[in-house]
Amino acid sequence: MSTVELGHVVVVGGGLAAARSCEQLREQGHAGRITLIAAEAHLPYDRPPLSKDVLLGELDATTLRVDYEALKIDVRQRVRATGLRPTERVLVTDGGEIPYDGAILATGANPIRMPGEGEQLTLRTLDDALTLRQRLVPGARVVVIGASWIGAEVATAARTRGCQVTCVELDALPLARLMGDDVGKRIVSWWDGIDLRLGTAVAAVESGGVQLADGTLLPADVVVTGVGVRPATAWLEGSGLELDRGVVTDEWLRAAPGIVAVGDLAAWWSRRYDTRMRVEHWDDASGGPGVAVAALLAPGLGETPPHDPVPYFWSDQLGHKLQYVGRHTESDQLIWRERENGSWTALWLAPDGKLAAALIADLPRENAQAQMAIMRGLVLDPTSLADPAVPLTKAVRPE
Numbered sequence: 534m535s536t537v538e539l540g541h542v543v544v545v546g547g548g549l550a551a552a553r554s555c556e557q558l559r560e561q562g563h564a565g566r567i568t569l570i571a572a573e574a575h576l577p578y579d580r581p582p583l584s585k586d587v588l589l590g591e592l593d594a595t596t597l598r599v600d601y602e603a604l605k606i607d608v609r610q611r612v613r614a615t616g617l618r619p620t621e622r623v624l625v626t627d628g629g630e631i632p633y634d635g636a637i638l639a640t641g642a643n644p645i646r647m648p649g650e651g652e653q654l655t656l657r658t659l660d661d662a663l664t665l666r667q668r669l670v671p672g673a674r675v676v677v678i679g680a681s682w683i684g685a686e687v688a689t690a691a692r693t694r695g696c697q698v699t700c701v702e703l704d705a706l707p708l709a710r711l712m713g714d715d716v717g718k719r720i721v722s723w724w725d726g727i728d729l730r731l732g733t734a735v736a737a738v739e740s741g742g743v744q745l746a747d748g749t750l751l752p753a754d755v756v757v758t759g760v761g762v763r764p765a766t767a768w769l770e771g772s773g774l775e776l777d778r779g780v781v782t783d784e785w786l787r788a789a790p791g792i793v794a795v796g797d798l799a800a801w802w803s804r805r806y807d808t809r810m811r812v813e814h815w816d817d818a819s820g821g822p823g824v825a826v827a828a829l830l831a832p833g834l835g836e837t838p839p840h841d842p843v844p845y846f847w848s849d850q851l852g853h854k855l856q857y858v859g860r861h862t863e864s865d866q867l868i869w870r871e872r873e874n875g876s877w878t879a880l881w882l883a884p885d886g887k888l889a890a891a892l893i894a895d896l897p898r899e900n901a902q903a904q905m906a907i908m909r910g911l912v913l914d915p916t917s918l919a920d921p922a923v924p925l926t927k928a929v930r931p932e
């Protein structure tokens with residue numbers, strides 16, 4: 534594969550995707566300068582533990598183990614990128630302009646906020662987690678807006694810390710929009726001990742509590758909004774890069790000559806699913822940089838395989854571990870695989886009999902099997918799949 538000597542590479546962002554990009558640049562032989570531009574005061578850290586171990590008081594820091602000095606990375610913390618001029622190859626920051634030869638964009642995503650003047654906390658950064666943790670004291674009236682991944686994990690921590698927890702969810706069942714009503718019905722009982730208000734719209738967060746659309750005020754000492762994120766593209770407005778719910782890239786995460794985007798920021802083209810994807814999960818931010826760096830260092834690509842993973846994420850919520858692998862649609866057939874201990878796996882079979890996705894509750898080892906069945910494109914038999922004694926990869930439909 535022919536590579537180019539890039540000179541100076543700037544990595545913009547200070548999260549997992551940025552840290553992995555720095556490592557990958559050196560691992561793949563980039564010998565030139567690397568500058569990491571990171572808005573936060575902390576070195577890149579892991580976010581999944583923020584809503585779990587950090588809120589529960591079991592961890593205070595989650596710094597990723599990267600030896601920036603050994604890798605000769607010039608780390609510039611508390612510096613925010615404010616613009617990019619791709620044709621001149623110049624990054625604009627609040628600390629001045631930085632010329633570059635190659636740029637890796639990894640500014641992640643920002644939480645969506647609700648309207649209203651009242652105090653609402655969100656959970657994206659370590660500082661957010663430490664602030665929220667201090668407020669989760671026994672008896673505190675905590676209202677969580679949204680019963681999806683972050684909302685459920687925050688509600689779990691608040692319940693564990695002895696707060697009086699209310700969670701307001703627009704949909705009729707938790708996770709219904711993403712996983713369907715049947716899954717929602719299964720998990721609704723997990724919310725025991727939390728006042729879960731389903732099918733309830735929030736109008737605004739006001740001082741003293743959450744104003745519902747029907748006019749009711751839910752009194753709260755702490756309001757946490759967990760209704761999703763938007764990719765952090767504002768600083769790229771006017772740069773000429775295509776922005777459409779993320780930085781638009783090709784299958785190799787290339788946004789423009791000499792520019793790649795990774796992690797929660799990247800809206801990449803998936804060959805596997807024949808559609809544009811933006812995956813807001815750890816696995817993608819960890820895996821994408823390998824491909825992006827290869828594409829940056831070898832613009833001719835050679836044998837570089839595209840970024841085309843089977844999406845994977847997990848969530849620890851309400852005393853359960855959920856893992857989801859794949860991608861399903863409403864036309865897929867839902868099959869339940871129930872185990873004697875009450876745990877289960879929901880499987881979605883595509884019309885051609887191949888496994889589209891699996892949601893695994895409390896059996897971590899089943900994830901590898903599901904992933905393998907999806908990657909291999911095995912045509913599976915619904916009856917065997919429903920039998921937990923048959924390993925997923927063995928539940929093959931007879932010829």
Ligand SMILES: Cc1cc2nc3c(=O)[nH]c(=O)nc-3n(C[C@H](O)[C@H](O)[C@H](O)COP(=O)(O)OP(=O)(O)OC[C@H]3O[C@@H](n4cnc5c(N)ncnc54)[C@H](O)[C@@H]3O)c2cc1C
Nearest residue numbers: 546547548549550572580581614641796797813814815846
């Ligand atoms: C609380 C929480 C829990 C999670 N739990 C799970 C989980 O259980 N399982 C799972 O699969 N995924 C989970 N995720 C998702 C996962 O952490 C993200 O997908 C991953 O962090 C994305 O990494 P990233 O580097 O793309 O973006 P980020 O981690 O968001 O990092 C982007 C960084 O760029 C910086 N930045 C932004 N704008 C600028 C700028 N203009 N200039 C310079 N720097 C800038 C930001 O300050 C930030 O540090 C969780 C996320 C959160 C927030």
